Amino acid sequence: METELLFLRDAYLREVDAEVIDVDHDERTLALDRTVFYPTGGGQPHDTGVLADLPVVDVRKEGGLVWHRLGGEAPVPGRGATVHGEVDWDRRHALMRTHSALHVLCGVIWNxxxxxxxxxxxxxxxxxxxxxxxxxxxxxxxxxxxxxAAEIAADRPIEVSFLPRDAALEDADLIRTKVNLIPETVREIRVVDIVGCDKQADGGTHVRSTGEIGGVRIVKTENKGKGNKRLRIEVVDG
Structure with a gap:
């Protein structure tokens, strides 16, 4: 059994009721049949929040399962239990704004x-x-x-879709973002499209439009070796 990743289709879901399908009591980790908690990956940190009235301190994906590490002192629920979880929305939404800002940055530099x-x-x-x-x-x-700033002011829609792998490999924009490096076992590619600006194969969470990002400031540029320059950004209220 695998964990259903609810955030892939709706990043605005904040709560979930799910069944515990595996548990490691020593590590205080639970695997659920479905989750709204994003696990660390693709450069995006894991969500935090509350699950079974205990704080979620780490979320990791291992194979098809998403494991939620719980803090606190109370015992963690056992296998078969139904638990309620809620994401720390302020943190999640900040990460959504930040991730979308990075895609805008990719788009304008490529274009x-x-x-x-x-x-x-x-x-x-x-x-x-x-x-x-x-x-x-x-x-x-x-x-x-x-x-x-122009892309944010344009309030471009950010659309999520799912393409068969063969169709994704024929899209020049997705080839540019190295969709061919995704393991061949992945037969369906999730695509995040900032319409008219940037299109990437991506598993992260995003806002609905560029206007929701707010503002973006480049705070520093760094030389990280020949042919590699680093930009550091901050996302601010617009």
């Missing part, structure tokens, strides 16, 4: 300079992203600030 992203990581309302620049173009920061 303006044709340069791909090579890596990234995020925390709520702050993030870094690496690009294949050598060197950075003249006036880069100011131009990126301008382009990102």
């Amino acid at each position: 303006e300079w044709g340069v791909p992203v090579t890596g990234g990581n995020m925390e709520p309302l702050s993030a870094r992203m690496d690009f294949e620049f050598n060197p950075l173009p003249e006036g880069f920061k100011e131009r990126v600030d301008e382009l990102v």
